[in-house]
Amino acid sequence: MRWLSIVFVLVLVALGARAHTPRVLAADTASPGPGPVVTVPPDYRNWPYASASLALSYPSEEAKLSPAARAHLPPAKAAPSKAAAAPNATPAPAFQNVFVSPEAFAAFQKTGLYPDKTVFVLEVRTSVARTSSFLSNGLYQGDVLDQGLRMEMRDDARYPKTKWAWFTFQKAPGGGWQPLGSQPEPTTNCWQCHVTHGAVQDSFTQFYPTLFAIAKAHGTVKGTYVK
């Protein structure tokens, strides 16, 4: 009888291991991995500027995402941040500014590729229509939104599976930025679209005209990216 209980225990252990395997794999892509919490570089506004877009939206891709993932996407429209908003402020097209870390940009200029430790910051600002005696129909950049900061970082050792990781931040009560949700984002939230539709590695360099010209000159545009 004793051997029967030993077999029983062994079967339970084997089943337990099988049940855990997928969860461990899934967690690998969403867990922070070793190392400190990722924070927003305080000087990113001094970094090389990739480009700006206005009212960017991708409804067919958004439809594939969970509501939680959709809530982390940079919005196409936005009212001014709460602090500055008029009581009945209506959403206006949002600007997205993209910056790239200086060392990575220097390497990119030489090779057309973003090296290990590249950081991109995407800043979302509301737009403001201003008119005056000499201006009409102009849209200018307003405040950074309360949840208006996204980051993308390449760290081959920390994220061996995808190399790149994505992050969402919101304004912290005492100033600065704090993470919104888990660090990094689950791969389905961000990586999936970036790896499929991004033209250079996992980035959307096709929308950054001067950087795209550099990539084309070096032949580093992916032949496989879905336009």
Ligand code: HEC
């Ligand atoms: C459906 C597609 C899609 C998804 C999902 C998506 N992005 Fe992006 N992302 C884009 C596009 C398009 C751009 C180009 C932005 C521009 O031109 O202003 C971009 C640009 C970026 C950039 C600038 C660097 C680069 O790769 O070009 C960052 C940072 C970024 N996204 C963060 C995120 C984060 C964080 C998430 C998940 C919460 C996310 N993205 C999800 C489409 C996507």
